[in-house]
Amino acid sequence: MKDVKLSIFRHDPEKEKEGKFVEYTIPYVEGMVVLDAVRYVEENIDTTLAVRWNCKAAHCGSCSAEINGKPSLMCKTRVETLGENVNVGPMKAYPLIKDLVTDVGANWKSIKRVPAFKPKEGLQEPWRMQQVDIERSKEFKRCIECFLCQDVCHVMREHYEETDYFGPRHMVRAASLDMHPLDDLDRARFLNEDAGIGYCNITKCCQETCPEHIRITDDAIIPEKERAVDIAYDPIARLIIGRKSKKRGN
Amino acid sequence: MENKNANKHQNPAKTRLIPVEFTELNWRFWSFVLILVLGIYLLGLFQGNVSDAVSKFGLTDPWYSPTVLVIPFVGLFRLTCYAYRKDYHRHLFDHPVACELNTRQDKLGRAYTGETRFFRVENFHRYFMYIAVAILPFFYYDFYVSLTYIPGSITLSIGGIIILVNTLAATIYTFSCHSIRHLVGGRMDCFSCTAAHKSGGKAYRFQSIFNTHHEALAWTSLAMFVFVDLYIRAVAAGIIPNLHMVL
Ligand code: SF4
Ligand code: SF4
Numbered sequence: 001m002k003d004v005k006l007s008i009f010r011h012d013p014e015k016e017k018e019g020k021f022v023e024y025t026i027p028y029v030e031g032m033v034v035l036d037a038v039r040y041v042e043e044n045i046d047t048t049l050a051v052r053w054n055c056k057a058a059h060c061g062s063c064s065a066e067i068n069g070k071p072s073l074m075c076k077t078r079v080e081t082l083g084e085n086v087n088v089g090p091m092k093a094y095p096l097i098k099d100l101v102t103d104v105g106a107n108w109k110s111i112k113r114v115p116a117f118k119p120k121e122g123l124q125e126p127w128r129m130q131q132v133d134i135e136r137s138k139e140f141k142r143c144i145e146c147f148l149c150q151d152v153c154h155v156m157r158e159h160y161e162e163t164d165y166f167g168p169r170h171m172v173r174a175a176s177l178d179m180h181p182l183d184d185l186d187r188a189r190f191l192n193e194d195a196g197i198g199y200c201n202i203t204k205c206c207q208e209t210c211p212e213h214i215r216i217t218d219d220a221i222i223p224e225k226e227r228a229v230d231i232a233y234d235p236i237a238r239l240i241i242g243r244k245s246k247k248r249g250n
Numbered sequence: 251m252e253n254k255n256a257n258k259h260q261n262p263a264k265t266r267l268i269p270v271e272f273t274e275l276n277w278r279f280w281s282f283v284l285i286l287v288l289g290i291y292l293l294g295l296f297q298g299n300v301s302d303a304v305s306k307f308g309l310t311d312p313w314y315s316p317t318v319l320v321i322p323f324v325g326l327f328r329l330t331c332y333a334y335r336k337d338y339h340r341h342l343f344d345h346p347v348a349c350e351l352n353t354r355q356d357k358l359g360r361a362y363t364g365e366t367r368f369f370r371v372e373n374f375h376r377y378f379m380y381i382a383v384a385i386l387p388f389f390y391y392d393f394y395v396s397l398t399y400i401p402g403s404i405t406l407s408i409g410g411i412i413i414l415v416n417t418l419a420a421t422i423y424t425f426s427c428h429s430i431r432h433l434v435g436g437r438m439d440c441f442s443c444t445a446a447h448k449s450g451g452k453a454y455r456f457q458s459i460f461n462t463h464h465e466a467l468a469w470t471s472l473a474m475f476v477f478v479d480l481y482i483r484a485v486a487a488g489i490i491p492n493l494h495m496v497l
């Protein structure tokens with residue numbers, strides 16, 4: 001491969017009504033990732049191109065984009081896996097700021113609304129926990145908040161207006177708190193009643209997309225749905241849980 | 251706390267009695283319905299061809315066989331199973347038609363209620379799972395009968411082996427269920443905190459090995475079910491011989 005044909009979405013909402021894909025031809029360098037290609041354009045062809053990135057190591061989660069119709073990290077997608085035509089657009093689930101940069105601020109609101117970590121009462125310091133117990137919560141800590149899962153989720157993308165779903169990233173966060181061995185809260189009721197977990201129809205696009213390979217649907221959403229079943233749909237489980245918590249005195 | 255719906259619209263699909271998924275003109279869903287009706291019709295024809303066997307053994311009546319009798323229960327188990335839910339929400343109802351974004355553009359603005367309205371029944375999966383587990387021993391009994399149906403000896407037949415393989419597949423599939431994963435440990439936040447649960451989540455981790463392959467298991471076992479049922483009907487009707495060894 002010699003040259004790469006790179007189509008980048010260009011739109012400055014302050015100046016133009018609609019955006020369009022602009023094609024750039026850039027020299028291919030062995031092993032280059034899409035971010036390298038985009039930065040080549042930014043540095044050598046058009047310095048007004050807006051692109052957000054920080055680590056170039058799939059750790060900061062800021063270079064999220066839609067590459068050839070797939071939400072991906074620009075810094076983790078190698079050009080040779082895409083062929084000669086590479087199409088890069090911003091995440092469409094979020095309002096555009098400029099070109100490839102979107103405003104993912106809505107997520108900070110959701111994050112604030114999920115009940116925060118609350119340690120169990122009477123824990124002795126320093127807090128101790130076993131590896132087996134922390135394992136599940138740890139999987140979710142890998143999240144880099146790239147919001148690609150939010151972008152690909154059809155509820156967030158196509159039904160955001162009429163649903164109150166927080167989105168997969170926030171289910172992952174709630175699950176990581178819920179499954180923490182030292183956390184005292186159960187967020188399943190909140191997820192069911194306020195965070196709209198019922199809108200997720202477990203179609204797993206988020207899980208297939210996550211660059212950190214978090215098993216979002218299998219390990220976070222389905223277990224949280226099952227916990228919601230305990231509370232809202234299963235009278236027998238409710239009875240048993242009620243008894244147990246009475247015994248524990250909480 | 252701020253009003254969570256401040257900038258949201260009303261969801262018109264929420265007030266409908268019949269879920270939108272069943273009323274949309276969606277070629278995938280309606281072709282599935284067509285195939286289903288055709289399948290049932292063909293099953294009826296099958297009876298016509300084998301009427302001799304029906305009068306002899308009464309075994310191939312398409313509307314009255316063990317499979318048909320348990321279908322409502324195992325059917326509900328599978329219809330509310332997380333693996334099949336993914337498949338029919340995607341491939342029958344097109345929610346979403348694909349993860350691939352370019353393919354999905356035309357679907358903007360469709361009515362959607364997810365699992366909040368009619369499909370809330372999926373939350374009762376746990377109960378259907380209990381029933382499915384209760385039915386499992388009967389499959390083993392089937393295999394037992396296939397071994398002992400000639401009095402005084404043990405018969406090893408292809409049919410019997412197929413029944414056994416199918417039974418094992420159904421068992422593994424059933425035990426890989428997400429509700430079971432929840433019951434054997436998923437519901438706990440800490441495996442070693444209370445004296446009662448000193449297990450360290452062994453059952454949970456063991457179950458998770460199978461649960462990871464839940465979707466593959468679901469389809470393998472479903473395909474086998476159909477195959478076994480047709481095989482037994484064909485044997486009973488004398489269409490194919492049941493090779494066997496009497497020990
Ligand atoms: S599994 Fe749920 S959260 Fe994930 S993409 Fe599908 S609907 Fe969205
Ligand atoms: S869960 Fe995965 S896809 Fe979603 S924000 Fe975190 S790292 Fe990104």
Ligand code: FES
Binds near residue numbers: 053
């Ligand atoms: S630049 Fe940090 S994740 Fe891509």
